[in-house]
Amino acid sequence: MSVFDKLDFLKTNIKALGSAAVAFSGGVDSSLLLKVAYDVLGNGVVAVTAHSSTYPEREMNEAKEFTANYGIKHRIIDSDELEVKGFSDNPVNRCYLCKNELYDKIQLVAKEENVKYILEGSNHDDLGDYRPGFQAVSEHGVLSPLKDALLTKDEIRFLSKEMGLKSWDKPAFACLSSRFPYGEKITHQRLRMIDRAEQLLLDLGFKQVRVRFHGDIARIEVGQEQFLKFTDNEIREKVYSEFKKIGFMYTALDLKGYRTGSMNEGLTL
Secondary structure (H helix, E strand, O other): OOHHHHHHHHHHHHHOOOOEEEEOOOOHHHHHHHHHHHHHHHHHEEEEEEEOOOOOHHHHHHHHHHHHHHOOEEEEEEOOHHHOOOHHHOOOOHHHHHHHHHHHHHHHHHHHOOOOEEEOOOOHHHHHOOOOHHHHHHHOOOEOHHHHOOOOHHHHHHHHHHOOOHHHHOOOOOOHHHHOOOOOOOOHHHHHHHHHHHHHHHHOOOOOEEEEEEOOEEEEEEOHHHHHHHHOHHHHHHHHHHHHHHOOOEEEEOOOOOOOOHHHOOOOO
């Protein structure tokens, strides 16, 4: 099946729903899902974005800009995962706890907006990683149209570019809680540390970044093609000194570079 056949399949499936609330993070996947849903359902679609300490303000601003640009109704809900029982202890099912609370709240929005279905943006590639959030998706009857259409990340980027979406080459993003090893306590202060550190790297011109929290050590993941930027003495010294101000005693560069789910590499499930 060609990528355009998959797109047709996606449109047909969504159109049959009649109306939907889309869990919208502003990322590549949910942006394509929302735009396609809006194209086929029009005002029968509402985007829902959660505002929380695990979600940087820059991501929220981009989500707002996207919906405003296309005139899509956008509901922003407050969510504080750290108040969810057990979440701050960072267990291996952390994502389930988060998504369970999120979909509870989106269900309330869907009811208020008189829409029957909730959609989320997982894609076909997501099946290859540990994703405890899928349990919450299943329990709440949330639909995953991109995954059902067998669309991969590369295909989603391609279609996004074809449709003129600014998000087509946006770096992959996951909530800031994913920067902590399982079992490492998550706090508001530590989340702010990670947010400030990643924003610094982005401001210095790094595109795809992760700053992983290991106590007083910050482990930086960037694309391997950007390793050479750290040979610049000025950049290297600035990162070191600013990270120390943020609260990291030591700063390390991960030699394997950026990859999704690096905190899952030590799991034995």
